[in-house]
Amino acid sequence: MLNQKKEFVVIGLGRFGSSLCMELTDIGIEVVAIDKDPEKVGEFSSIVSHAVELDAVDEEGLNSVGIRNFDCVVVSIGEDIQASILITLILKEMGIKQVWVKARNHYHQKVLEKIGADRIIHPERDMARRIAHHIGNDKVTDYIEISKSYSIVEIMASDKLAGKTLGELDAFDKYHCKIVAIKKNEDDVSVMPSLNTRIDLNDILVTIGKNKNLDKFEEERV
Known part of the structure; x- marks a missing residue:
């Protein structure tokens, strides 16, 4: 049986999310990029496998892109801590196995740990x-x-x-x-x-x- 390619979702196309999408794509990983900014989505439509304009706090919208079918979801929203926490909570309640989240600070990290984020990233x-x-x-x-x-x-x-x-x-x-x-x-x-x-x-x-x-x-x- 051939190994299936890994597939990731990256939510948030800021500096970190954008760089992550490009690096994952370069090493052959299928990436779905999600952002509510149509300009950013348009910019990445030719870079990643699929770019979706979507507010990720919308559970129905996440279901519409088949979010449960992916190996890992990375929440790379750094500025809006409330949205980051809410999206992480929604993803865990949906049963996503691996949810990685960019944390802005120590307090953000503590909340993410309590709601079950699988890995917390501090790029800076x-x-x-x-x-x-x-x-x-x-x-x-x-x-x-x-x-x-x-x-x-x-x-x-x-x-x-x-x-x-x-x-x-x-x-x-x-x-x-x-x-x-x-x-x-x-x-x-x-x-x-x-x-x-x-x-x-x-x-x-x-x-x-x-x-x-x-x-x-x-x-x-x-």
Whole structure:
């Protein structure tokens, strides 16, 4: 049986929603974009699979686009917190399995958690953290938070690491971090490398662990 393509709905075509639609489309995911602004809908009609002019607080309107048939619905309305909360509540009551919501602030997040949002997104905060990690340590090339306590960090190998094997580095026992991939360049990526893998200068080490352990690893080994 062939794998079916994933299908997403994005509600709200502001800066975040627009960017998300374009990125999802670029990687081959079917996207239905919903917004009540006819100009934004017209702009995206040739970009996404289907663009719909609709006020998403209208449950009948959501039913008319077959909202229950999609893998995930992303509510990307950031400015109108009341609408964001109401739409999230409607979607959960309709039985949508995955509802991801952009939160404007901590209080918005707390309400979304209480009404059952499956994932809460803070694009500005997350980008700020990634930039802060990069500024704080120029060997950190990327940073992705996967929970409040765990992250994935891409670290460029310095002189301290060059020439060592992963076994000699012993990141798991010493720092409780796991190096899950080594990137030599865009076309040479070793996933789940063995302990015998030797680290070269400027290799990118894709490392996962608790934030406090990653900080210690960066401080002592990078």
